[in-house]
Amino acid sequence: MQIPIFTVDAFTSRPFSGNPAAVCLIENDLDEDLHQKIAMEMNLSETAFIRKLRPGDDFTKSYCFGLRWFTPANEVPLCGHATLAAAAVLFHIQKNTNSVLTFVTRSGELKARQAEDHIVLDLPLYLTYPQVSQNAICESTALGDKIVQDLRYSPDTKKLLVRLSDAYERCLI
Secondary structure, eight states: OOOOEEEEEETOSSTTOSEEEEEEEESSOOOHHHHHHHHHHHTSSOEEEEEESSTTOOTTTOOEEEEEEEOSSOEESOOHHHHHHHHHIIIIISOOOOSEEEEEETTEEEEEEEETTEEEEEOOOOOOEEOOOOOHHHHHHHHTTOOEEEEEEETTTTEEEEEEOTTOOOOOO
């Protein structure tokens, strides 16, 4: 069995920059452990697996595909940059003729559409709820002397969102 695999640098138009993800085009279902083995071999933060949903589907003409993401260690429920990479492979390499693609994922249906020379993603919106910091020691260990502007929690994703003060500027390392 041959599996086409692409390495895509998301969020950039230059090679060797941006955020890389591997993208695999899957004709038929794979053994569960093979997804993980391929992701381990690719050794990128995420490997996206695009799967045809029906036997007659075509990577160049169909508009709806299954999509899963694996890190080298495990499957993850959602990955934005690997979704962008998956859409780029379908739109730019496979020359998919649809203006909008739908990905069926563990996080629900995700949409990708072409907008001029960009790809726009519609990702799920999860509600978050304000949190009162209850553990200053844990916060100071994780963030050092950073000022926390907002702390929110999403029960859907079981993730804590920490917004630092707007006074901080981004820096690239």
